[in-house]
Amino acid sequence: xxxxxxxVAVLKGGxxxxxxxxxxxxxxxxxxxxxxxxxxxxxxxxxxxxxxxxDVEAVFIALHGTFxxxxxxxxxxxxRGMPYTGSNxxxxxIAFDKVLTRDRLAEHGIPVPKGxxxxxxxxxxxxxxxxxxxxxxxxxxxxHIVKEETGWDAxxxxxxxxxxxxxxxxxxxxxxxxxGVVAGQALPVVEIKPAAEWYDYEAxxxxxxxxxxxxxxxxxxxxxxxxxxxxxxxxxxEAADFGRVDFRWSPAGIPYVLELNSIPGxxxxxxxxxxxxxxGIGFSELCCRIMEMAxxx
Numbered sequence: 522x523x524x525x526x527x528x529v530a531v532l533k534g535g536x537x538x539x540x541x542x543x544x545x546x547x548x549x550x551x552x553x554x555x556x557x558x559x560x561x562x563x564x565x566x567x568x569x570x571x572x573x574x575x576d577v578e579a580v581f582i583a584l585h586g587t588f589x590x591x592x593x594x595x596x597x598x599x600x601r602g603m604p605y606t607g608s609n610x611x612x613x614x615i616a617f618d619k620v621l622t623r624d625r626l627a628e629h630g631i632p633v634p635k636g637x638x639x640x641x642x643x644x645x646x647x648x649x650x651x652x653x654x655x656x657x658x659x660x661x662x663x664x665h666i667v668k669e670e671t672g673w674d675a676x677x678x679x680x681x682x683x684x685x686x687x688x689x690x691x692x693x694x695x696x697x698x699x700x701g702v703v704a705g706q707a708l709p710v711v712e713i714k715p716a717a718e719w720y721d722y723e724a725x726x727x728x729x730x731x732x733x734x735x736x737x738x739x740x741x742x743x744x745x746x747x748x749x750x751x752x753x754x755x756x757x758x759e760a761a762d763f764g765r766v767d768f769r770w771s772p773a774g775i776p777y778v779l780e781l782n783s784i785p786g787x788x789x790x791x792x793x794x795x796x797x798x799x800x801g802i803g804f805s806e807l808c809c810r811i812m813e814m815a816x817x818x
Contacts, residue, residue, distance in 0.1 A: 523558075524557070524813065528561075529559050529578060529579045530562045530573055530577045531563050531564065531581045532547070532566055532582050534566050534567065535586065535587075538587075539585035542786055544565070545788045546788055547565075548563070553807070554812055571598070577603075579604040580605040581605075581606045581815070582606055584784065585784055590784050591657065592610035592611065592612075595607070595610040604817050606763070606814060606815045607763065607811075608761045612761065616758050616783045623688075625758060628757075631754060632775055633777060633779075634692075634779070635690065636691070637688075638688055638689075642677040647690070651691060652664065654688055655688070656686065657684055663682070666692060668692075693769040694769075695769050696769070696770040697767075698769075698770055698776070699766065699768065700766050700796075703763045703797065707752050711737060711792050711796050712734040712739075713731060716730035731790075733790075733792065747776055751766040754766045754778055754781055760781060764781055764782060764783050765782040766782075793807075
């Protein structure tokens with residue numbers, strides 16, 4: 522059976538702090554789509570303008586962060602009547618805002634770490650150890666684990682520098698796990714074991730010292746539970762096509778949802794492609810499956 526679309530565009534780069542990662546994701550996706558028989562044009566966005574050749578039939582959004590995962594580019598494509606991959610503008614806006622995500626998940630009984638949004642450092646009620654982060658940044662940009670009171674002020678100042686406020690959450694010790702979702706299917710669980718304690722931007726993209734266990738070494742009941750929560754998270758946030766749900770699995774055996782990445786990374790070290798591979802879905806096939814789901818949402 523042939524592809525639904527012949528000529529497609531991959532949007533990459535963008536204007537967020539995750540531009541470099543997006544360029545790599547976009548290049549990899551474009552190659553995967555070409556291998557799957559698509560004619561692909563790569564569009565490196567450097568502003569909120571989205572120039573598309575007239576004969577492009579659909580768009581694969583490979584933008585991370587602001588004007589990628591926040592609903593902005595999705596709304597622009599809807600206004601043009603252009604089919605695109607991933608969640609719609611409303612779902613992206615909720616998933617991109619960690620505070621809105623927490624509220625929505627808590628409403629549906631999905632465990633999230635205890636948290637509060639602060640405008641100034643003196644308002645805090647959560648004791649150390651804690652995690653402080655900007656409400657609307659991805660790839661752990663501006664995130665800090667604060668173990669001692671002496672580290673609080675500097676960490677707060679950095680987190681708040683991105684958006685004028687900070688989300689503070691209790692620190693959940695335990696295992697870092699993630700579950701990808703593609704076309705309504707929960708993929709094998711991935712465990713992330715950073716060499717350092719915190720899976721930060723550098724560990725994700727620069728040092729290569731992080732170990733990934735795919736599939737994670739968990740008993741079958743735990744895998745079933747994590748996959749079910751990932752799918753429920755997807756549904757609660759009204760996400761579509763694909764995404765990745767990040768967890769901390771506490772020593773007490775409670776899986777806390779940290780966030781939904783509506784456009785997760787697609788680089789060589791990225792977690793969704795690793796999980797898909799473990800499920801028998803090669804990289805090109807993964808890209809093509811997602812491309813085939815593009816529509817005007």
